[in-house]
Amino acid sequence: MPARPRRYWLVKSEPELYALGDLERDRRTAWEGVRNYQARNSMKDDMAPGELVLFYHSNAEPTGVVGLAKVASAAHADETQFDPESDYYERGATRADPRWMCVDLAFVERFAKVVTLAELKADPELDGMLVTRRGMRLSVQPVELGHFRRVLALARARTKLPK
Numbered sequence: 484m485p486a487r488p489r490r491y492w493l494v495k496s497e498p499e500l501y502a503l504g505d506l507e508r509d510r511r512t513a514w515e516g517v518r519n520y521q522a523r524n525s526m527k528d529d530m531a532p533g534e535l536v537l538f539y540h541s542n543a544e545p546t547g548v549v550g551l552a553k554v555a556s557a558a559h560a561d562e563t564q565f566d567p568e569s570d571y572y573e574r575g576a577t578r579a580d581p582r583w584m585c586v587d588l589a590f591v592e593r594f595a596k597v598v599t600l601a602e603l604k605a606d607p608e609l610d611g612m613l614v615t616r617r618g619m620r621l622s623v624q625p626v627e628l629g630h631f632r633r634v635l636a637l638a639r640a641r642t643k644l645p646k
Contacts, residue, residue: 489533490529492626497541498540513562513586517561518571528558532556548603549597550591560581560583564582608633631644
């Protein structure tokens, strides 16, 4: 059976909740608290360890892609759904049948420059990139390889993708 092609991703986070600097400090974290079924399904069904992830600061000044992470685990239950003290508690979720899943992310690189949402929207090579679409609010979304390469170039990233 042939290996499936590597996929590329973008995750959004509000920096006051969890910033790239937090991931840099922690080195690895569970990407918990995602409460959108489409985003959950991407983590549960589509993300694989080793895949690269653009880290995007939303509701920030400036808003944009600030760094790079990688998927560091297979999907597992989001523990916050079981904690009655958590904002993400989900009454009725059980360990035998968890409602919400997450993956672990690991820090890879902080970009030399933020690639702002305005830059993403203005670049014709990024036409169709999901994050640039009006009303696109998914906190976990796929990124086409060509778009991923272009963002790395705009960010002057040290990380290079294989040819």
